[in-house]
Amino acid sequence: MNIENNKTKKSSYHHGDLRQQLLNEAVLLIREEGLAGLSMRKLAINAGVSRTAAYHHFKDKDDLLSAIAAEGFERFQKLHRDAVDRGLDLASREGAMEFNRAYVKFATENPEYYDLMFGGQIWKSASLTESLKKVSFATFRDSVVMVKELQDRGAIRSDLDPLRFAQVRWSTMHGMSRLMIDGIYIDSSAVDAMCETAVDMMLAYIH
Amino acid sequence: MNIENNKTKKSSYHHGDLRQQLLNEAVLLIREEGLAGLSMRKLAINAGVSRTAAYHHFKDKDDLLSAIAAEGFERFQKLHRDAVDRGLDLASREGAMEFNRAYVKFATENPEYYDLMFGGQIWKSASLTESLKKVSFATFRDSVVMVKELQDRGAIRSDLDPLRFAQVRWSTMHGMSRLMIDGIYIDSSAVDAMCETAVDMMLAYIH
């Protein structure tokens, strides 16, 4: 029966949650060896199953990656919603600073998720799942709604387009995170100074 | 020597500029099938040589990709320098607008270059050639210098950090371009409106 190894005992066939275990193991693999280092076969070995076992839970490799991305979006969204619920105010200097820092923090501390969430890998591919599309757009919509509410409350200029503003704001944070993760032009020690500059630009604009 | 002509037959061995032809063919391949669709073997077939011929001109695949990226940086830098030489003024609304539009235009019209120039692919890999490092940093330095000169001329605030500002500005344009190329959150028809918003934010900050 369970001559099997580590944390969860599984009978050689049909152990309960291979799907989730594959997702976890995949994240670990990417973290250690990079996205290019993730192969379906290594993944299978790490999970202790045969090389094609994963195909009973995911249509193909892209589908697996999409599932990881979806997990990433859910975590990311939760972070954002918690911040909003905590009453964090984007229109204030401290609030904006915390929002920015949180964005970059998530990206740089979870590059394995971030790469998949916002890498062309998935978005141009046909495997852009409906559920992934949903959660990713919901995440963005949250940020547009936040801007609209600030407008309604009169905390920021009423004559700016919430959508455009949200897009540009997202672009800035996305670009900063990408440059950071990829190690381009930016040293990670500059993160605070950059977030501050970004905040200053934004505040100068919205008030 | 010049029995050669680039499109048609070449003497079976030793045709003059396989290196350059490989680079050109690679760009075409990526444009048609995406980065994932580029393989050393397909490339060899398209160039009409054997599958390992490329290895006499490039250490490995990454080295080939780095060379393409370097070409991209040179084109990009030339664009930027021409704009500066033309007297384009970042501190003015029209000038800033043109700078931004040119950035996004280059990125979206040459995604095969842009992906390689700013994809983690190369930057984290060991094949970050010295020459690539040089041209890519030079490109960024140009943009910092431009800001400094604006400060010297008194065209913008003197109390802002040129490096930080350049980094954030680059982040915004990079993020916008990436989202655009990858088809995330942004429709390409919004490019002008977004550039304008970005310009407004910047102008509100630098004056």
Add this chain to the structure above:
DNA sequence: AGTTTAACTAGACAGTGTCAAGTTTGTTGG
């Protein structure tokens, strides 16, 4: 001329994603 050397080819190997066909197991209806 002969020799060196650069450009190119052919063969081979380990690794990849994934399909098709078979095997094991848990579930369910009689």
Add this chain to the structure above:
DNA sequence: CCAACAAACTTGACACTGTCTAGTTAAACT
């Protein structure tokens, strides 16, 4: 309880990948 079924999993196979090694060809240099 057992037979039938479906879901989870394995094995084998295929076409493809990057790249190493050892050879072949032709141009360049002495």
